[in-house]
Amino acid sequence: MSEDPDFDMEVVEDDELDELGADGASSSEETVRSDAGNPEKGYSSDRRAQNQDSTTTQKGPIPSNPSNKEDGEARRFGPFTLDVPEEWRAERQGKVKQLFTRGKQPTYAEDGVPVINQECIYWNDWHFGNLRFLDREEAKDWPEKYFPKKDDIILNSTGQGTLGRAQVYPDEERRAVDSHVTILRTTDDLNPYFHRYFLESNLGQALLYSMCVNGSTGQIELSKTRLDLMPVPIPPLPEQRKIASVLYAVDQAIQKTEAIIEQAEKIRDGVINGLFEIDGVEKVSSPDYNSPRFQSILSRREETWEESERERWEAAGEKRSIDSTKYTSPLGLGKKRLPELPDDWEWVPLDLFVAYDIDYRGKTPPYSDAGVPVISSGNLQEGKVVFEDPRYVSPSTYDEWLDRGVPREGDLIVTTEAPVGKVALYPEGKYLPTRRIIVLRTVGVDNRYLKAAMNHPAVQNYLATQSRGTTVPRILKDYLLRTPIPFPPQKEHDQITEVLKHLDAKLGKERSAQSRLKRLKTGLMQDLLTGKVRTADKAIDVLDEVVEHG
Structure with missing residues (x-):
């Protein structure tokens, strides 16, 4: 490309x-x-x-x-x-428009005429589940221009990050638009899908934001006058249809991948959520640690603590003997009334599994333009660590700051603030954990299972009730370590973990495919919508969906 x-x-x-x-x-x-x-x-x-x-x-x-x-x-x-x-x-x-108009602010009702708002319009598709409603009697007084027609472009018109999203109106269903949305109705010179993809392209978005926006950051809105003045390329209509068909086909592939991802996520969440109901509650006490299974976990817990403590001081460049008196036994459960569990399951505190916590909260390192990526609470999204807008520290800062423990791939990351209770596994590679997260090294449980268990509604409810602060909720470390975890017999634990492992692999594969398709689409938009790569002489099947819209 x-x-x-x-x-x-x-x-x-x-x-x-x-x-x-x-x-x-x-x-x-x-x-x-x-x-x-x-x-x-x-x-x-x-x-x-x-x-x-x-x-x-x-x-x-x-x-x-x-x-x-x-x-x-x-x-x-x-x-x-x-x-x-x-x-x-x-x-x-403005030279090819029939109608450019912003909608009208309605008085919303529980039922009535559907109203399109900005939450209905995303690049991946329409989200009509977010429709609101206008009273039917009030709707009778609204001019017809506020009701889009099939093939209109519907454009989000206010707010940083939402302004500029656009979709082609798909049908003849009667819906109104509110005052945060603009209807673009053009002449037959423009295929609506070609027009919509141009608006989505890097150049289209650059023109919208540079030429057509009024206001300051966070309070921006489209100017209809400037929207008239914005330039747009107009290839011959057959070429517009070919370009739109190529991009539409890629969009369909992206949507299919997203549907697979959504389904796999539902199955993964249901693995834990469906194991027991949260209606019935019972009074529980801290587990009896005298059983062979718990004795084994406790023994490995202390060994791993000593190993991690030794690793910590080696990384800090200090030679110290390990002070075994600093090792602490597991804390008890933070809640005594909990949902009933299946037979042979029991509630145990998270701290039973936590051999070592690596805690860099309260420290903000000096950032650099490149070097070692930083992990903070904002990097935890949908159960994984992502680096959409990465921050870095220099290698020397990393070496200097890494004095509270050395994280390993597969350790459990938990956010303790803004928000509380997001979990992910520590990724492969070198990173510096910083504010609002804590890294837990565990024994006696697979962290895939532990991550899923911590997402169970009963566990998330505990974390929410134990959080403090109104503006920025946070949880203290002791309360976090007392978090109740549903713990199954070993055979069931292993079976659940295998299912989760399979689903995580599937999700990873599909997310990689999704990323590749999105990169492909960006490159195609850049080449096709500018005429850098021509389709006029290419044998491209024009999709029925594109022809249907002009």
Whole structure:
């Protein structure tokens, strides 16, 4: 896939596109330059220049835009230049519109006419489960323009992170739109799926956020006037349909993968959640640790503590003898009335399994631009550690700070603040654990099972009730270690763990496939929607869904 698109934008204000604001775009992916205020270019840095309704068409290279192709067409929209292939057009959206209108703020009712709001519109699909309702009598007074028609583009119009999401209205169902949503109805020049994919692309999002947004961070909204002025490429309609069909097919593959992931997650959650009901409760006492099974766990617990303590001081570069008096026995259960368990199961405190806790809470290291990634509570998402916006410490900082224990792959991570009770397994590699998490080294239980058990509603309820603080809930370490864990006989424990292991492997495989498909889609949008790669002469089956919409 290409790294640089064929669109070249010259921007009025340097700070408007410091970050393009969508889908991981950066200035290296979209060529963004500013010739504002340069008298030789005839541009003004005043935003009013951006709103001039003058456009010029010029074949071949424009002096101020040396990257234009000899055989292409470049159109200048005020300070912006949009470079397209010779067979394509470029127009302001206002030139191809039938209707651009924001919705109206309704008085919501329990039932009535469905109302589309921003929570209904995501890039992956419509989420009509989030519809709200307008009183039917009030709806009779609403103008028809607030009710979208099939093939309209429905565009989220307020709020950082939500503004700019768009979908094609899929049917003839009568629904209204609220004041945070905009209806875009264009002429037959634009296939709605092509238009929607352009809006999703890095360039489309960059243009929306740089040209069409009013307000400050967190309080932004689309300007309908500026939306009219935003340029859009217009290939011949057959080529639009081919481009839309390719991207639609990738979207369908992504949605199928997401459905598999969702189903596997439901099965995984049900493995524990379905084992016992939480309606009946019984009074429980701390377990009898004299049984051979518990004696074995306690013996391994102390051995692992000594081993981890020795590892800690070695990592810190200190030679110390291990002070065995610092080893502590397990704490008792933090709650005495708990749901009934199946026969031969029993409630035990989390601390029974915790041989060593690695706790770097309260320490914020000096960050660097590269080096060793940091793990904090924000990195725990959907039961795994992710690094969407990673922070780093230098290798020297890592060596200096690692004085409270050395985490290992497979250790259990638990968030203790903002929010409480998220769990994940420590990933392979070198990382520095920091604020709002604690890393637990366990014995006598598989951490896949322990992670699932801690997600059981009864356990999550305990963690919630033991948390303190209104603005930022947090749990003290002793209360965390007293967390009641449902503990099955060894045979059932092993069977459950095998099922969880299989599901985790399946989820990992499907999530990797999902990531690959999303990267493929980003690359295809960058190439196809800019004309960098042409589809006009390619044998591409146009999907019925795309033809149906224009």
